[in-house]
Amino acid sequence: MTQTTAVHGERISLLRVLGPGHVWALGVGIVLVGEYMGWNFAVGKGGAIAALIACWVAGLLYTCVAMIDSEVTSTVAAAGGQYAQAKHIVGPLMAFNVGLFLVFAYTMLEAANAITLGYLVQTVGSMAGFADTHDKPFIVLTIMFLAWLNYRGVYATLTFNLVITAIAFVAIWVLFFAVQPWSSVYMKHGDLLTGLPYGWLGVLAALHFGMWYYLGIEGTTQAAEEVRSPARALPLGTMTGIITLLIAATMTWYICAGIMPWEYLGQAVTPLFDAARLTDSTLLMVLLFIGTIFSTLASANGCINDASRAWFSMGRDRYLPQVFGAVHPKYRTPYRAIVFLVPVALVFAYFAPLDQVITFSILSGLLEYTFMAINVIMFRQKWPLGVIKRGYVHPFHPLPALVLLLLCSVTYFAVFLGYGTQLIAMMVFYIVASLWFAFHRYKFVRRGAQFTMPWPKPVGY
């Protein structure tokens, strides 16, 4: 199903040009940067071993997300992903909130990418003798360049992502083999692993940043209106994406935990690049510099793509001012949504510290996953199997949903440990936004027209 937008009286829609490879690149491209930066704050919250446990527990959380998402998305294949799902399954206020979760999870992730890129350029600039190199111009340039690329067209944008994601992924593999994980030439786990500095409470706390290894994989759904075969490409791209990330996350932990002290690793901005520095190999340093730059670019690029689609979809449905629901007459992209989100990303990237920006992103993601667990249960209740055609049916229902709900609850507690204020600030933001929508904005929204899927009436209505 493709929805259209009127421009100068002509009905135009997003272009269906993407295959499973692009879906994989969109998902992994957004997330792979999580191996290059951010995940290591889990080491700071609980120690290296806690971070490994968090990596696998978060992996389980995201496997549930991918299973659930594959079923619902392959059935509700509309731009906006989980936002469109919430609109059809739960109701308008939830959909509005889910749209905001998506936009802020991705926009904050984009800001975090720009901060990392700027920091790395500044570090390498200093190492190369340019002591005055400053990160801020690179932060601004990154966001502006990628916004321009997204403005110009989705095919070029995601093909660009496919190439640079593959290079960043290969860089992790090269580093993994270069540090000879089978020997103790570089790997000193015996000397560097120090148990659990915060005990088991630290393991729980580490789950907060453990999510960073995978956050954004659910973004594959944003391209639902632009893939040629949603029922095949979306589950295939998402599930291969999560497998790719589980492998990359474990390799990343193994390299970093075996080569640097946990106190450093827990606060490093670019841990994989630092791991390459510790090998004394200039070639590896250059490769991991390129890998980090490419992963941040690919991620920020995918984030702009996803956040703007969610914002566009909300504008098209009048959940937000209608001006955002426009498609560019020539490039067929949601250009106004892309432009509007640029200053938001810039302000966060320019003024906020990296761990705070990441926490804002993680919290929005966490709220979204909590919704997804309840959403899939409601989906199966309102349209039981066999009532509508599903592109994919995930096994063991409702177990993945219940496991996801449990892991989300634990992760809220993990965020509360050390970042409780941000959690409350974020909740206040969503509560005020909800009040604004329910008591002001919703009057501009058409009622029946929100339900666009060709399904029968839901059970119980």
Next chain:
Amino acid sequence: MAKTPYKPPTQSLLGQTFDTLFLLALVMAALFIPLYLGLAGGGKTTLELKDTTWAGMGQNATMQAQWEKLGFTAGPKTEENATSAAELISSRFDYSFEPVELAITALVVIGYFFIVFHWSKKEYRDVIDERFNNK
């Protein structure tokens, strides 16, 4: 009998601009209020290190070698010794909390979801009613 479909008012350009600015202000407030009040990252504390030699900071020979390769030195952090690792090594999270704080946070999260799902259900009935019962 079928109900008349709801006809939403058309929002003026000025109204759209105001709504956009309101959302933008709300986002900025969510970021800057915790930062401005100094509440962001409030869960961190600093260990008091009496001995800032590598051994005194709990670092073995392998750890020391890696710190040094990364460009860090031992000793207290001063203007002359700006590359000291002491600050990083002594930084810790403080996980002590009051149960009432946890209870309030849990209440806010659960309450938020409860209200959003409940309100959505009410709105959803209208959507389904208009979509399926007006044919």
